[in-house]
Amino acid sequence: MALITDLFVQGGQMLIVLLLAPLLTGFVRATKARMMRRRGPPLVQPYRDLVRLMRKEVVLADSASWLFRVIPYLIFAATWVAASLVPTFRTGLLFSWSADLIAIAALLGSARFFLALAGLDVGTSFGGIGSSREVMIASLAEPAMIMIVFTLALLAGSTQLSTIAELMVAPGVGLRVSLGLALIALIMVALAENARIPVDNPATHLELTMVHEAMVLEYSGRHLALIELSTFLKLLLYVSLIACIFAPWGVAEQGATSAALAVGIVAYVGKLAGGGLLLAVFETSIAKMRVFRVPEFLGAALMLGLLATLLLFVSRSL
Amino acid sequence: MTVVILVCAACWLVLAGTAVAIGRSPAGSTIIYGGSLLLAVVSLVVGTIHLLGHAAPAAVTLPLGLPWIGAHFRLDALSAFFIVVVDLGAVTASLFAIGYGRHEQAPLRVLPFYPAFLAGMNVVVLADDAFSFLVAWEFMSLSSWALVLAHHQVPDNIRAGYVYIVMASFGTLALLLAFGLLAGPDGGYAFADIRASHPSAAVAALALCLALLGAGSKAGLVPLHVWLPLAHPAAPSHVSALMSGVMTKVAVYGFVRIVFDLLGEPAWWWSMVVLTLAGLTCVLGVLYALMQHDLKRLLAYHTVENIGIIFIGLGLGLAFKAYGMAWAAALALTAALLHVFNHSLFKSLLFFGAGAVLTATGERDMEHLGGLIHRMPQTAFTFLIGCAAISALPPLNGFVSEWLTFQAILVSPQLPSWGLKFLVPAVGALLALSATLAAACFVKAFGVTFLGRARTPAAMAAQETDRFSLAAMFLLAALCLAAGILPGLFIDALAGVVQTLAGERMPVQSGVEWLSIVPIAQSRSSYNGLLVFLFMVISGVLAAFAIHRLASDRLRRAPAWDCGYPDASPATQYTASSFAQPIRRVFGSAVFRAREQVTMPPPGDTGPARLHVVLHDPVWEGLYLPLAAGISFTAERLNGLQFLTIRQFLSLVFAALVILLLVLALWP
Numbered sequence: 001m002a003l004i005t006d007l008f009v010q011g012g013q014m015l016i017v018l019l020l021a022p023l024l025t026g027f028v029r030a031t032k033a034r035m036m037r038r039r040g041p042p043l044v045q046p047y048r049d050l051v052r053l054m055r056k057e058v059v060l061a062d063s064a065s066w067l068f069r070v071i072p073y074l075i076f077a078a079t080w081v082a083a084s085l086v087p088t089f090r091t092g093l094l095f096s097w098s099a100d101l102i103a104i105a106a107l108l109g110s111a112r113f114f115l116a117l118a119g120l121d122v123g124t125s126f127g128g129i130g131s132s133r134e135v136m137i138a139s140l141a142e143p144a145m146i147m148i149v150f151t152l153a154l155l156a157g158s159t160q161l162s163t164i165a166e167l168m169v170a171p172g173v174g175l176r177v178s179l180g181l182a183l184i185a186l187i188m189v190a191l192a193e194n195a196r197i198p199v200d201n202p203a204t205h206l207e208l209t210m211v212h213e214a215m216v217l218e219y220s221g222r223h224l225a226l227i228e229l230s231t232f233l234k235l236l237l238y239v240s241l242i243a244c245i246f247a248p249w250g251v252a253e254q255g256a257t258s259a260a261l262a263v264g265i266v267a268y269v270g271k272l273a274g275g276g277l278l279l280a281v282f283e284t285s286i287a288k289m290r291v292f293r294v295p296e297f298l299g300a301a302l303m304l305g306l307l308a309t310l311l312l313f314v315s316r317s318l
Numbered sequence: 319m320t321v322v323i324l325v326c327a328a329c330w331l332v333l334a335g336t337a338v339a340i341g342r343s344p345a346g347s348t349i350i351y352g353g354s355l356l357l358a359v360v361s362l363v364v365g366t367i368h369l370l371g372h373a374a375p376a377a378v379t380l381p382l383g384l385p386w387i388g389a390h391f392r393l394d395a396l397s398a399f400f401i402v403v404v405d406l407g408a409v410t411a412s413l414f415a416i417g418y419g420r421h422e423q424a425p426l427r428v429l430p431f432y433p434a435f436l437a438g439m440n441v442v443v444l445a446d447d448a449f450s451f452l453v454a455w456e457f458m459s460l461s462s463w464a465l466v467l468a469h470h471q472v473p474d475n476i477r478a479g480y481v482y483i484v485m486a487s488f489g490t491l492a493l494l495l496a497f498g499l500l501a502g503p504d505g506g507y508a509f510a511d512i513r514a515s516h517p518s519a520a521v522a523a524l525a526l527c528l529a530l531l532g533a534g535s536k537a538g539l540v541p542l543h544v545w546l547p548l549a550h551p552a553a554p555s556h557v558s559a560l561m562s563g564v565m566t567k568v569a570v571y572g573f574v575r576i577v578f579d580l581l582g583e584p585a586w587w588w589s590m591v592v593l594t595l596a597g598l599t600c601v602l603g604v605l606y607a608l609m610q611h612d613l614k615r616l617l618a619y620h621t622v623e624n625i626g627i628i629f630i631g632l633g634l635g636l637a638f639k640a641y642g643m644a645w646a647a648a649l650a651l652t653a654a655l656l657h658v659f660n661h662s663l664f665k666s667l668l669f670f671g672a673g674a675v676l677t678a679t680g681e682r683d684m685e686h687l688g689g690l691i692h693r694m695p696q697t698a699f700t701f702l703i704g705c706a707a708i709s710a711l712p713p714l715n716g717f718v719s720e721w722l723t724f725q726a727i728l729v730s731p732q733l734p735s736w737g738l739k740f741l742v743p744a745v746g747a748l749l750a751l752s753a754t755l756a757a758a759c760f761v762k763a764f765g766v767t768f769l770g771r772a773r774t775p776a777a778m779a780a781q782e783t784d785r786f787s788l789a790a791m792f793l794l795a796a797l798c799l800a801a802g803i804l805p806g807l808f809i810d811a812l813a814g815v816v817q818t819l820a821g822e823r824m825p826v827q828s829g830v831e832w833l834s835i836v837p838i839a840q841s842r843s844s845y846n847g848l849l850v851f852l853f854m855v856i857s858g859v860l861a862a863f864a865i866h867r868l869a870s871d872r873l874r875r876a877p878a879w880d881c882g883y884p885d886a887s888p889a890t891q892y893t894a895s896s897f898a899q900p901i902r903r904v905f906g907s908a909v910f911r912a913r914e915q916v917t918m919p920p921p922g923d924t925g926p927a928r929l930h931v932v933l934h935d936p937v938w939e940g941l942y943l944p945l946a947a948g949i950s951f952t953a954e955r956l957n958g959l960q961f962l963t964i965r966q967f968l969s970l971v972f973a974a975l976v977i978l979l980l981v982l983a984l985w986p
Contacts, residue, residue, distance in 0.1 A: 054865060054868075054869035054870065055869060055870050056870060057870055057872035057873060057874055058870075058872065058873045058874070059874050059875075059876045059879075060873055060874065060875050060876070061875075061876065061877065061878035061879065062875055062876065062877055062878065063689070063770070063771050063878060064878075065691040065692055065769065066691075066695070067691060067698075067702070067769070073858040073861055073862050074854075074858060076857070076858065076861050077853075077854040077855070077857040077858035077861065078854060080857045080861075081850065081853045081854055081857060095849060095853075097834060097844045097846070098832070098834065098844075098845070098846035098849035098850060098853075099712070099845060099846070099849075099850050100843045100844065100845060102721055102724055102845075103712055103717075103721070103845055103850065106710065106711060106712050106717055106721075107712055107850070109709075109710075109711060109754070109757060110706070110711040110712060112757075113706065113709060113711055113757050113760075113761060116761045116765070117761055117764060117765055117769060119765075120761070120765030120766070120769045120770055120892065120897075121691075121765075121769040121770065122770070122878045122880075123688070123689070123769070123770030123771035123878070123888065123891045124878050124879075124880035124884065124890075124891070125880070125885070125890050125891065125892060126880055126881055127880075127892075128891060128892025128896065128897065129892070131761060131765065131892070131897070132892060132896065132897045132898070132899065132900055133900055135757070135758035135761055135762075135900075135901070136758070136900035136901050136904060138754055138757070138758065139751070139754045139755050139758050139901060139904075140754075140904075142750065142753070142754040142757075143747055143750035143751040143753075143754055146724070146746070146747075146750035146753075147746075147747060147750065150724075150727070150728065150743065150746060153728050153843075154728065154731060157842060158842045158843050159724075159725070159728065159842075159843040160842070160843050160844070217879060217880070217881065218878060218879055218880075220879075221870065221872075221873075222865050222869055222870060222871075225865075225869075226861065226865070291900070292900075292903065292904075295904045302747070305747075306743060306744070306747050309743045309746070309747075310740065310743050312731065313730075313731045313739045313740070313742070313743050314739060316731075
C-alpha cells in the first residue's frame with residue numbers, strides 16, 4: 001500500500017511539475033508586465049504558445065543533422081527527470097535515491113551540453129555565439145553549484161536531496177553563516193542557469209548579447225516547443241530547489257495523510273507564486289550586464305560557495 | 319596465470335621480430351595486428367579471471383636479469399586490474415589497427431615496435447623486483463619513442479621525440495634512484511624485500527618525491543606533462559590511444575605500487591603534495607586543451623586533466639590512510655581506480671575517432687573540418703558517446719568515478735589536519751571547475767569537428783571509416799555505457815585491489831536494491847545509473863510518441879534562418895578559436911597571459927583586418943626554457959675542460975681523488 005502511495009506521489013509530482021511549469025513562466029511574465037504598467041499576456045499564454053508550436057510544421061535547416069532532431073527530446077528528458085527528483089510537496093520521493101543533488105546538477109549539465117551542440121549544428125554564426133557564451137557561463141555556474149551542494153551535503157551528511165530537505169524541515173538547523181552564503185550563491189546560479197536578467201534576457205531576440213535564444217534560433221515547431229517546455233521546467237526546478245532547501249515549510253513528510261499532502265500542494269503553489277513574484281520584482285529593478293561582467297558575477301557565486309564549504313570544513317556549527 | 323601472460327609477452331616479442339620480415343607485404347599488417355589482438359585477448363581473459371576470482375597472488379621467478387636476484391614476476395589483485403586495463407586497451411587498439419594500419423605509409427616503422435610496446439607494458443605491471451620493473455619500463459618508453467618517430471619526416475615529430483626521450487630518461491632516472499634508496503645498501507631489489515624493510519621516514523619521503531617525479535613524468539602531472547601533448551599526437555592514432563589511454567595508466571600503476579604498497583604507512587603531508595599537484599594538473603590540463611585546435615593535441619591535454627582527477631583520488635586515499643580511516647581510503651582509491659578504467663575506455667575511443675577522421679580527411683586541425691556527422695555518422699555517434707563520457711555526463715561512466723571522488727571529498731572534514739581541511743575544499747572546487755571546462759572543451763571538439771558545415775573540400779569528401787575501426791569504437795562506446803549504468807559490478811570487481819591497498823573495501827554493491835551504488839551507507843548518498851538511464855529513455859520516448867501522435871509530425875527542409883542573414887560561406891561559422899574566445903578571455907588572460915591584437919586596415923582600404931592571439935605557456939616558459947638555458951650555460955662553461963694539458967688532467971684526477979677520500983673520511 002505504501003509503495004502504491006509512493007508511486008502515486010512520484011507520478012503525481014512528475015505531472016504537477018510538467019503542468020505547473022508553463023504557468024510559473026506565464027506568471028513571471030504577467031507580473032513583470034504589470035510592474036512595467038503594461039497589460040501583458042494572459043497567464044495561460046505559455047500553454048497557448050506550446051500548443052501552437054506543436055501544431056506547426058518543423059522547418060529544418062538544410063545543414064541540420066540527425067543530432068539536431070534528437071537533441072530536443074534529450075534535453076526534455078534530462079530536464080524532466082531532474083525536475084521530478086526535486087521534492088516539491090512531499091519529501092521521500094520513491095526514486096529520490098536514484099540520483100542525488102550532484103546527479104541532478106549533472107543532468108542539467110547534460111541538457112546544456114546537448115543544447116550547446118545544437119547551437120553549433122546548423123553552422124550559423126548566431127548559434128555559435130550562443131553556444132560559446134553558454135559554456136563560458138556554465139564553466140563558472142556549475143562549479144558554484146557543486147560548492148553549494150558541498151555546503152548542504154556537509155550539513156546534512158548526505159548529498160541526497162530528500163535527506164537534506166528533511167534536515168531543513170526538522171528544528172535545530174537554525175541560522176547559519178554557511179547557509180546564508182549558500183542561499184545567495186544559489187540564487188545567483190539560478191539566475192544564470194535560467195538565462196534571466198542580469199545574466200541574459202529571456203525576452204530578447206536579435207540582440208548580440210543574447211545567449212540562450214541564440215542557441216535555439218534554428219529550432220521551430222514541435223522541437224522548439226520541447227525546448228521551451230524544458231526551459232519552463234528548469235525555472236520551476238530551481239524555484240522548487242530553493243523552496244525545498246530554504247523554505248521547507250508545509251512540505252509533507254513520507255507517509256503523511258492526504259490532508260497533509262493537500263497542505264503540501266497548496267504550500268508549494270504558494271511558494272512558486274512567491275518565487276515568481278520575487279523574480280519579477282528583481283528583474284524589473286535591475287539592468288542586464290555586459291557579457292564579460294557575467295564571469296565576475298558568477299565568480300562571486302563560486303567564491304561564496306567555496307567560503308561556505310570552507311566554513312563547514314572548519315566547524316560544523318558555522 | 320603469471321606464466322601465461324609472460325608467454326604472451328614473449329610471443330609479442332616474436333611477433334615484433336616477424337614484423338621486420340613480413341612488414342612490407344600487404345597481409346603483414348593484418349597478421350601482426352591480428353596476432354597482437356589474439357595475445358591481448360588471452361592476457362585480458364587471464365587478468366579478468368584473476369581479478370574477479372579474487373585469486374591468491376601467483377609469483378614466478380625466472381633465471382634472467384641480475385644473476386644474484388633473478389627476475390621476479392607476480393600477479394596480485396593490483397597487477398591483475400592493470401593487466402585488464404592494459405589488455406583491454408590492447409585488444410581494442412589492435413582491432414582498430416587491423417583497419418587503420420592499412421593506410422600506414424611506413425609500416426616497417428610501426429609494425430615491429432607495436433607488439434614490443436604491448437609486451438613492455440604487460441611486463442611492467444607483472445614485475446616484482448626493481449630490476450625487471452625498470453628494464454620493462456625503459457623497454458616500454460623506448461618502443462613508444464620509436465612509434466612517436468614513425469612519421470619522422472614531419473619536423474614537429476622530431477621535436478616531440480626529442481622532448482619525449484629527455485623526459486622519459488629523466489623519469490627512469492628518478493625511479494632508479496627511488497628503488498636504489500628503497501633497496502638500501504644490501505641491495506634487496508625484490509619487491510618482497512623492500513616491503514619487509516620498512517624504510518625510515520626520511521627515506522620514504524625522498525622515495526615518494528622521486529616516485530612522483532618518475533611516475534608523474536610518465537603520467538603527465540603538471541609541470542612534468544610537457545612531452546605528452548607533443549608526443550601522443552605524433553604517433554599513429556592507435557598508438558596515441560595506447561599511449562594516452564594505457565601507458566599513462568601504467569605510470570599510475572608505478573606510483574600506486576611504490577607509494578601504497580612498497581613504502582608502508584604514509585605520512586599525512588604526502589597527501590598535501592599529491593593533492594596540490596593533482597588539483598593544478600586538473601585545471602591546467604583542461605585550460606591548455608581549450609586553447610588547442612589540433613584534435614589529437616586537445617585529447618592529449620585532456621589526458622593530463624584526467625590524470626589530475628586520478629591523482630586527486632590517490633591523494634585523498636593517502637590522507638585517509640595516514641589517519642587510519644580505512645573505509646574512506648577505500649572509497650577514494652575505488653574512485654581513482656575506477657577513473658583509471660573509465661579513462662582508458664573513453665580516451666581510447668576518442669583517439670580512435672580522431673584517427674578515423676585523420677584517415678578520412680588527412681586533417682587533425684579542427685579549423686579545417688566540420689560537418690563530418692553527415693559523412694561519417696557512425697564515427698560521429700561513437701565519438702559523441704566518448705565526449706559525453708569524458709565530460710562526466712550521467713548516465714555514462716565518467717560521471718560515476720567523478721561522483722565517487724566528490725563523495726570522498728565530502729567525508730574529508732573528518733580529517734584532523736588543518737592543512738588538509740583548507741586544501742581539500744579548494745581541490746574540490748578545482749575538480750568541479752575542470753569537470754565543467756571539460757564539458758565546454760568537448761562541445762568545442764565535437765561541435766567544430768563533426769557539426770556545422772564542412773570548411774574544406776577534404777572534409778566535404780570524407781568517407782565513413784572501415785568496419786574493423788568501427789567495431790573497436792562501438793565496443794568501447796558500449797563499455798562506456800555499461801560501466802555507466804552498472805557501476806556496482808565494476809566497483810565490486812575492484813574490491814580485492816582496494817582491500818590490499820587500503821586494508822578495507824567499499825560496501826558490497828551487488829546486493830543493493832535496483833543495482834544502485836552506495837559509497838558509504840544507504841542513508842548518506844546513492845546513485846543509480848541504470849534508473850537514470852531508463853528514466854531518460856522512457857521520458858524521451860514518451861515525449862516523442864506523444865508529440866508525433868497528438869501533434870504535428872510534418873517537417874520541411876529549408877535554408878538556415880540565422881536571423882534572416884544566412885551566409886553561404888562556411889567560413890562564417892564559429893571556429894575552434896572563436897568558440898574558446900570567451901573562456902580564453904576569462905581564464906586565459908591570467909593563466910596564459912593571452913593577448914589579442916587587432917590590426918585594422920586604414921579607412922578606405924579594402925585589405926583584411928587581422929586578429930592575432932598571443933598565448934604564453936607558463937610551464938614551458940617559466941620552468942623549462944630557464945632550465946635549458948641554465949644547462950647550456952653550464953655546458954658552455956665546462957667546455958674548457960676538454961682542452962686541458964695532460965698535467966692539468968692528472969691534477970684534476972688527483973684533486974677529485976683527494977676530495978672523495980676526504981668525504982669518505984668525514985662521513986659519519
